[in-house]
Amino acid sequence: MSKSISFLDRTKSFFAEIGDMTYFAGRFFKELFSAPFEFKELIRQCYNMGIRSLFLVIVTGFILGLVFTLQSRPTLSDLGAESWMPSMISISIVREIGPVIIALICAGRIGSGIGAELGSMRVTEQIDAMEVSGTNPFKYLVVTRILAATLMLPLLVIAGDAIALVGSAIIENLKGDVSYTLYFNKVFDALSFNDVIPATVKTVFFGFAIGLVGTYKGYNCAKGTVGVGEASNSAVVYTSMLLFIIDFIAVFVSDIFFEI
């Protein structure tokens, strides 16, 4: 009996949290289009999330390209299909692996950072202090961060994909004597807008999810340092789950509208 009550309570609180988060997202859209606009803070957040994540994305993307090519090469060699290597790598990275891996990396860096920062501001009454001074903290802290994550993630993924292809080209050049020109000619021949557009559009939703969950968890952080840790941790866990759900929906929808 107690187990079933506990399960029921958990289910209830799960759906209550989804409801709260939906309301939170609705408030974001309402505040997004109403003046005053916090441009200076938005630019600061874009810099924090974009430029400061760039090194991590470049390193991850480069290693991803290297490893993926090294791992795939023997199998394609056995099948005598080495010439397909640039096409296979580029389509895999641009369509799926690049966006998902970079988004997961950013969920760890950006999502947890937002959760911890806003959580700590909530616990130390800094958010209350903003409210009492007649400033809308939701607009200043939440809207700017969600918008910055939404704008920056597609750019980070494009950068990560490009670097991953450079890493792959280096391996192909070293192991397969494929020139860089030939490699990138094959890459651009293989890729079409049907690959690039859906992949880029879904990264917009990935960025929105990272910003939304991070700000929601931080802004509604429970009191105490434990609350800050939980906000940061659950921001990463929830975002990672949400990214895969969004990815599935995006692939499903792309399949209907684009020839993939």
Next chain:
Amino acid sequence: MKKDNRKPVLELKDIHKSFGTNHVLKGFNMQLYEGENLVIMGKSGSGKSVMVKCIVGLVQPDRGSITIKDQDIITMGQKELDLLRTEIGFLFQGSALYDSMTVRENLEFPLRRHEDKVKNFQGTDASVKSALESVGLLHAIDMMPSELSGGMQRRVALARALILKPEIIMYDEPTTGLDPITANEIIQLMRSIQKEYNTSSLIITHDVDCARVISNRIILLVDGINYAEGTYEELSNSSDPQARAFFKN
């Protein structure tokens, strides 16, 4: 102190607030008059901080009315409430300085949207410097909050509360966590600010020294209601043992 003929700048009537089954405020009443220093005393967990958060709209009371300068804050919209908040300064218990901003940016923050509400506004830079000068911390203008001591943080928070030149200032435990010397400096600073800016002050504290030095009137908050009310002398010499117990030291 005669108060019947004066109009209160802040009035609370029959305020009730519960968190689940915990009934914190059970019909609290209060009036704050112009130029007055009103101290609310009570044990930890008696609902003092909840009450002051109800006044600034951070917590919504379950029942009752809160009127600031003849405006009912419970029924007003968010925009009106934000405007009214510019007339109230609030000193948080833990200072609540924005730790990613310098002292200057902390003070500039409330001015971003409301500089037109400041009487005789001299410009952002001049206002920041003037507020910092009044708390004796002009030299710390470009420092980060983490570089300041607890007492300095409290003074910067006070300067931030003053920057919009509010008519009412609320102090939530202004001396808690400070050593006696620094606590005394903060108390003297509060007195000088009251004289300089002619503000009405609501002070939440359980520091008897603070109450003795600064109060014109004291309300004892016990079990969510006004238990006793009077001047420091009246309450400290009260025949009621529970009232007298607050002032034993």
